Amino acid sequence: MEEFVREETSLCPSARPELADSVVFGVISGTVKQAHVAYLKQPQPMTDELIAKVSPVTPAEVFRVAAPCANSGCQHFNGKDCGLVMRVLEKMPAVTDKLPPCSIRRDCRWWQQESKAACIRCPQIITDNYNPSEFIREVATPTGA
Numbered sequence: 001m002e003e004f005v006r007e008e009t010s011l012c013p014s015a016r017p018e019l020a021d022s023v024v025f026g027v028i029s030g031t032v033k034q035a036h037v038a039y040l041k042q043p044q045p046m047t048d049e050l051i052a053k054v055s056p057v058t059p060a061e062v063f064r065v066a067a068p069c070a071n072s073g074c075q076h077f078n079g080k081d082c083g084l085v086m087r088v089l090e091k092m093p094a095v096t097d098k099l100p101p102c103s104i105r106r107d108c109r110w111w112q113q114e115s116k117a118a119c120i121r122c123p124q125i126i127t128d129n130y131n132p133s134e135f136i137r138e139v140a141t142p143t144g145a
């Protein structure tokens with residue numbers, strides 16, 4: 001019998017919903033100042049129906065979306081690591097002491113790179129934040145930009 005070989009693709013947990021193969025793995029609740037992600041039991045494909053449901057709000061304001069990491073195609077990639085999660089660790093506080101019940105963990109690039117330190121900061125992250133504090137802006141800006 002032929003053995004099934006799983007293709008190793010790390011997922012970016014702060015992906016744009018427009019990307020092909022994107023899946024929703026969390027829903028954002030709370031306030032812009034104090035967001036909190038509710039993690040879904042199973043990731044759901046990002047569909048036009050989901051996008052229409054939340055319109056006029058952008059999907060990235062209400063959903064956490066994962067898609068294959070773009071590596072060198074991403075402004076946050078430093079040639080080896082994801083610079084975005086490194087800044088998250090450096091600048092953002094932990095918001096829980098337990099691992100959130102996240103369905104994409106096995107494939108998550110941030111988990112693979114930074115393990116629990118990324119997960120305990122992850123629930124406060126909103127991909128699109130139209131009212132970002134200076135602090136969030138600083139975290140999301142690649143070094144040297």
Ligand code: SF4
Pocket residue numbers: 011012013014015068069070071074075076077081082083084085109110
């Ligand atoms: S380098 Fe980081 S921010 Fe860029 S796509 Fe990969 S995981 Fe996402």
Ligand code: SF4
Pocket residue numbers: 013100102103104105106108109110111118119120122123
């Ligand atoms: S950093 Fe942790 S909690 Fe966040 S998406 Fe990755 S595995 Fe899930």
